[in-house]
Amino acid sequence: MDKKRIDQLNEGQEADEHLFSDMFLADFWEDSEYAKESYQSEPPTDELIDSIEKELGYKLPSSYIHLMKYQNGGVPKNTNFPTEEPTSWAEDHIAITGIMGIGREKSYSLCGSLGSPFMIEEWEYPDIGVVICDCPSAGHDVVMLDYRACGTDGEPEVVHVDQEDDYKITFLADNFEEFIKGLVNDELYDTSEEDKEEALEKVAHGKFSPLLKELCSRVTEVEQVEQKIRSICTRIVEEKGHFSFHADELSYVMYDVQFWLYTKSYPETNRDQYVDVYPNIIVFGDEFGQGGYAPSFITDWLDYRTKEGRIVQDHGMIRFTDSYAEEVINTVKEA
Structure with missing residues (x-):
């Protein structure tokens, strides 16, 4: 790992401690065999993070890395996010199935068999960043980190991309931390x-x-x-x-x-x-x-x-x- 990357990680450690509280993290993830089989890997090492970032071509948000070091991928208890405009999923929200972890081993990890490169290359999602969440539509919509405004090393916005509507991009949150904290339980929108x-x-x-x-x-x-x-x-x-x-x-x-x-x-x-x-x-x-x-x-x-x-x-x-x-x-x- 180069010195620049080490310095970035060291500088971010103190800030990371304040991203998500222990209480928040302890109640965030759903414990299920499906999540363990399809999403969850061992916490990522710094070397793995560096390798994945190089493969994807983007620096991952510190809040995302912080969450993955607590649990590397899985299904959250809250799987819905409110929207101000309709999508093919619903009039007022989108839903996710899981959050991809940092790795290549699990199908739904960033560089796994059904990860971000697969969705961009095979499903023709726009090459604007990184697919981080799959959705219940089985590939017909995804949640992405959008680096268009910030560049490959900046803090990406979080967007919903809708294949069913000619790959329409809908803004969700200014950053990953805001997206995670804005997730709500599907009981509010059970359709x-x-x-x-x-x-x-x-x-x-x-x-x-x-x-x-x-x-x-x-x-x-x-x-x-x-x-x-x-x-x-x-x-x-x-x-x-x-x-x-x-x-x-x-x-x-x-x-x-x-x-x-x-x-x-x-x-x-x-x-x-x-x-x-x-x-x-x-x-x-x-x-x-x-x-x-x-x-x-x-x-x-x-x-x-x-x-x-x-x-x-x-x-x-x-x-x-x-x-x-x-x-x-x-x-x-x-x-």
Whole structure:
């Protein structure tokens, strides 16, 4: 670590002691297995902090470092922050799922597999700073440290970035400390039941995309295939509270179903072509859609099914094996 960085840390130690009281910190974090598995790492060393800052290209706020040295990432007890303007999440607030820790080991750490570089590179969030919080929308909005006004070494503002509204940036707080102290309990804004009901209505009655409608019209192996698809997606909403596909078992069922439907109608399809057309089936479909996704979810699924031997390649074209296609058909029939 260079002398400049050591001097900065030493100068900030006394100030850090006054950022958050012991009483505040003792009651800040939620104790859960999910938080420990996905977010929480050992307290960061000065060397790790320096390394992460160099990788990100930004000096992290002293208040953030102070909080992470007490607990390095996790889920706070208060997960809502009031706003003065509406977002895709709500009219008067945003919600976070967790706060990313300093590190690379956990999925939701700053440089983890679902951390800040991933969200900027894969989800195309604006390159204005550092993603520090994920949100319940599963990638469709995030909270970021915004360094546009202060430069890479300054004190960043905290903003909400809304993919659902063309990456609209909404100001939240002048600094990280203000953001943390301004978090409020979700009981003040609990709309989970209403959100779930809306999602259930969408998957039960929402209009299919033209492509999904076309693919379903060509199915002869399964009776009422459209209703079967709606049934599987209803189970997804019942489990998650929202309509999105990730890396869970039911999402993989829907990846299977979409691939079977598409390659049945368009057998001369290679991997790149399928990755390009995939979002037009459901993700960016009509009323029966999700509005956004991370391409890595579908490419990871393709890699997994290929490694299993359930997707095979023939002269550059990809398809299910006959036996696995039959398994998928039976799964749809039973839905």
